[in-house]
Amino acid sequence: MNSVSVFAATRHFFTLLRPSSYRLWSALLYLLLASYPLKAAPTQVPLTVTEQVYLSAHPVLSVCVDPNWLPFEAIDQNQKHVGIIADLLALVGSKTGLQIQLHPTNSWDESLIASKSGQCLALSALNQTPEREQWLIFTDPLLEDPNVLITQEQHSFISDVASLNNKTIALQRGTAMAELFTRDFPNLIIIDTDTEPEAMQLVSDGKADLTLRSLIVAAHTIKKAGWYNLKVSGQIPGYENKLRIGISQSEQTLRGILNRGIAAISEQERQQIMDRHLSLQVVSEVVTDYTLAYGLGILLLAVIGTSLFWMRRLNILNQQLSVMAQTDALTQLTNRHGLNLTLEKDLERAQRYQHPLSVIMMDIDHFKQVNDQYGHLAGDKVLVECSKLLRDNLRKSDIICRWGGEEFLVLCFETTQEQAVHLAELLLGKIRHHHFSEVGKVTVSAGVAQANPQDNAESLTKRADSLLYEAKHNGRNRVCVATENLDTMARSKEPNRE
Structure with missing residues (x-):
């Protein structure tokens, strides 16, 4: 390229840089915007x-x-x-x-x-x-929304669905309730429908005995559709809509x-x-009679108030049922079902963070003889006294449950097998020296096991149960523990000789 060409090219470049040359500035602005990363619209919740x-x-x-x-x-x-x-x-x-x-x-x-x-x-x-x-x-x-049972007006209150034999229930096809009722209530004859209103119509026409509907909309739907021969006849705890x-x-x-x-x-x-x-469902039509409008408003308030009242009662009932399901009625201790709900998670947490966790399985010695000699009422009193004695002498962090019959299980957090043995000996001593009001003296045997990295809830409790039976076999009124674990713990405390 000669000097004349270089001069011409340079002159053209500076000409483009003049303010009147908007094409260059537009191009530069376009490239700048295109290369700038666009951010998504801001959200109200933090995301990872x-x-x-x-x-x-x-x-x-x-x-x-x-x-x-x-x-x-x-x-x-x-x-x-x-x-x-x-x-x-x-x-x-x-x-x-x-x-x-x-x-x-x-x-x-x-x-x-x-x-x-x-x-x-x-x-x-x-x-x-x-x-x-x-x-x-x-x-x-x-x-979340509870379901209620809908029947014709003359039907009696339904307290137990399982007691209804050869009754027909209309349920919308493909719904969760249709699936659950098919599985849980073989005593009912299920009629499939395409929609929930169709199921309501079958009950109104007497072609089905009952149906299931949302509590929030059941009363309003009955009035709106003119199904004045229908009513709410019961509810089933545990069959709520959790949408x-x-x-x-x-x-x-x-x-x-x-x-x-x-x-x-x-x-x-x-x-x-x-x-x-x-x-909106109530006022969607043009109302020319204000008296009717006021009546509908009062009806709506009544429906909402009734719905909220039943929802609150249902929540309280569900909480009570949950507590009852996890509590032993006689001793007021956690029952086996209640402990099983958390035992697996507690064990996994201890294994993940390498924290010690032990269980003590205990059984009242010769309890059958107590029942045979003094009667089952006396035996029940022994169980109540024993459970109170155990509970009062445990640490706040320990969990005790009635495992079944005359067996108790204590879950000991942050506790090695050696520490659990000392606790078990303390508990057996308290029971050994206690005078039971109905039968006098009672003793207890125990098996102690510490969780290892390979354990699950079943293997841990099974090992403690085996050690309990070993304590029974060796004469009762004693604590039995896997000696190899104690040897391992003793070796782990020895100084490093390398």
Whole structure:
């Protein structure tokens, strides 16, 4: 290139830099913006780095819904998702940054099929059941709602569904309650329907004896549809609707994002959504008679008040049932079922952090002779006194349960086998020197085992039980422990000779 060409090129370059040469500045601005990383819209909940990366790559969540389940959810004539669940999902989306996209279907069965085939990544609101766990994982509950039994007006109150023989119950096909009732109540004849209103109509027409419906909407639906011959005839603790979002099994990160959004929904936000949809159902028609409008308003308040009252009573009842299910009625100690609920987790935690954990299995000696000689009432009093004596002499951190019959199990946290042996000897001594009001003197045998890294709850308690029977075989009124473990502990305390 000669000097003339170089001069011409340089002159052209500086000409482009003049303010009038907006093309260059536009190009530079474009390149600058294109190279600047765009950030996703800010969210109200904190996400992990993994969740942020997932959200950037998959901002849209396709959802299948029940198209005919008002006031919970439906697909309207404009192919829009509406109802309580729709508003809750929208709230989850706004709090997490997820874009909720409806995958329209014509029925709940179609939604289930679309979910199984991968046409939609999530199902909006459904109960968790063993059958659904075959292809779905579930979030925390988006909405909790008890179910009630609906019958004709003349039907008596139903206190025990298992006692109803050859009764027919109409249930919507593909629902969790249909699955659970088929499994748990073989005494009932189940009539499948396509929708819940169809099930209600069958009961109203006398073609089915009963159906199951949400407590929140049952009373309002009965009045709105004109089913004045129907009533609420009972409820079944343990068969509540815990409506969760079901998502494909591979989407663990997505579940974490959704759970964060669900946890961020306040009770006030949830109640506002509930009130808005229940109110809309009442005033959706033009009211020209204000007396009727006031009557409907009072009816709505009565329905909401009744629903809240029963929901509160049901929650209290469920809490009482939970405590009763985990407590031994005679001794008021935790029962075996109650301990099993936490034992596996306690053991896993101790193994993970390498903290010692031991169990003491105890059994009252010659307890059959006590029952035979003094009677079962006296035997019960011995069990009560013994349990109180054990409980009063344990540390606050220990857990004692009635394992079964005259057996007790003590779970000792942060306790080596050697320390558990000392505790067991203390407990046996307290019982040995106690005078029982009905029978005089009683002794107890015990087996002690410390958890090792390979143990599960079953193997640990089984080892302690074997040592208890060894104590029985060796003469009773003593503590038996695996001697090789004590030898191992003794060797571990010796100084290092290397």
